[in-house]
Amino acid sequence: MKPCSFEYVKAESLEHALAVLVEHGDEAKILAGGQSLVPAMNFRLAQPAVLVDLNGVGALSGIERVDGMVQVGAMTRQRSAERSSVLSAHVPLVTETMPFIAHAQIRNRGTFGGSIAHADPSAELPAISVALSATLQVTSSRGSRSIAASDFYVDLLTTALEADEILVRVDLPIAVPGSGFAFAEVSRRHGDYALVGVAASVQCDASGVCQQARVSLLSVGPGPVLSTSCAAALIGERPTTRTIADAAAATASDDIDPEGDIHASARFRRHLARVLVERTLTRAFARAAVSAGAAEQA
Numbered sequence: 001m002k003p004c005s006f007e008y009v010k011a012e013s014l015e016h017a018l019a020v021l022v023e024h025g026d027e028a029k030i031l032a033g034g035q036s037l038v039p040a041m042n043f044r045l046a047q048p049a050v051l052v053d054l055n056g057v058g059a060l061s062g063i064e065r066v067d068g069m070v071q072v073g074a075m076t077r078q079r080s081a082e083r084s085s086v087l088s089a090h091v092p093l094v095t096e097t098m099p100f101i102a103h104a105q106i107r108n109r110g111t112f113g114g115s116i117a118h119a120d121p122s123a124e125l126p127a128i129s130v131a132l133s134a135t136l137q138v139t140s141s142r143g144s145r146s147i148a149a150s151d152f153y154v155d156l157l158t159t160a161l162e163a164d165e166i167l168v169r170v171d172l173p174i175a176v177p178g179s180g181f182a183f184a185e186v187s188r189r190h191g192d193y194a195l196v197g198v199a200a201s202v203q204c205d206a207s208g209v210c211q212q213a214r215v216s217l218l219s220v221g222p223g224p225v226l227s228t229s230c231a232a233a234l235i236g237e238r239p240t241t242r243t244i245a246d247a248a249a250a251t252a253s254d255d256i257d258p259e260g261d262i263h264a265s266a267r268f269r270r271h272l273a274r275v276l277v278e279r280t281l282t283r284a285f286a287r288a289a290v291s292a293g294a295a296e297q298a
């Protein structure tokens, strides 16, 4: 398949890209890594009249530690995030998750911000952005604003971004002592989109009582699903095998509404969700205990 004809604009700067968006409204689309948009155009699922290519806007790439955040430019390649020593030191959930996204060749081209803006319900980065309470920085010719990741994903492939806005940066909070993270997914083959995936981010105080439990699931709804059952069951409690198992069972029965398809039935997806929530929470709490112990010794 070939795409419909379209006009191509290579943006020379962020301001140039924003001006083109103002001129063409929702007839225009941003081109980042092209790993989702170009196939969609080839299948004629997307038919933008104008493509605004951000690949020449160097200011949108890079990974930097600033105060309590790691700031990831929207055009940072997924592979660069995977290999970043700043992210592995301060936001280890990203490093653990990146290899699950497609294949290395796709991650070489696909961008961190492109995956988040695309908002595929089976994508890993939207789910971990919610688990980590990321803040998404967006800008337009009208000004800039920050959107909490949990408010960003509105519906299937739909975000809070307006047609004239560009996602410029993703701010990820640095892991604090006593915090622990884990990611797991099941897919038919490595590199396929996940049948179900789970990202867990927890934090315990010095006595081992859970202060935060953010568990975000992918492929079980129209976007990433944040488990309210895990927060309700675990915060204020000392995590045990029993409390974790109960939280996982409640998540699978109450928080998600998966659909069945040719790859997995809804029932199987619920089963996977329960098992993966239990596994990721167990790993995340074990890491939180190690992190708290290390902080105490320091």
Ligand SMILES: Cc1cc2nc3c(=O)[nH]c(=O)nc-3n(C[C@H](O)[C@H](O)[C@H](O)COP(=O)(O)OP(=O)(O)OC[C@H]3O[C@@H](n4cnc5c(N)ncnc54)[C@H](O)[C@@H]3O)c2cc1C
Binding pocket: 029, 030, 031, 032, 033, 034, 035, 036, 037, 038, 039, 074, 075, 100, 101, 102, 103, 106, 109, 110, 111, 112, 113, 114, 115, 117, 118, 120, 122, 123, 124, 125, 161, 165, 166, 167, 168, 191, 192, 193, 194
């Ligand atoms: C074979 C294959 C397998 C894949 N498997 C997986 C997988 O397992 N998990 C996974 O998560 N992904 C997977 N992907 C998708 C891949 O991760 C993409 O790179 C990613 O979804 C989109 O990033 P991109 O930079 O390529 O964006 P593009 O394809 O260029 O853009 C995607 C959409 O986001 C918009 N957009 C992009 N950047 C911005 C921005 N800064 N501001 C506003 N809007 C923007 C575009 O206009 C477009 O609508 C797969 C892709 C392929 C081809």
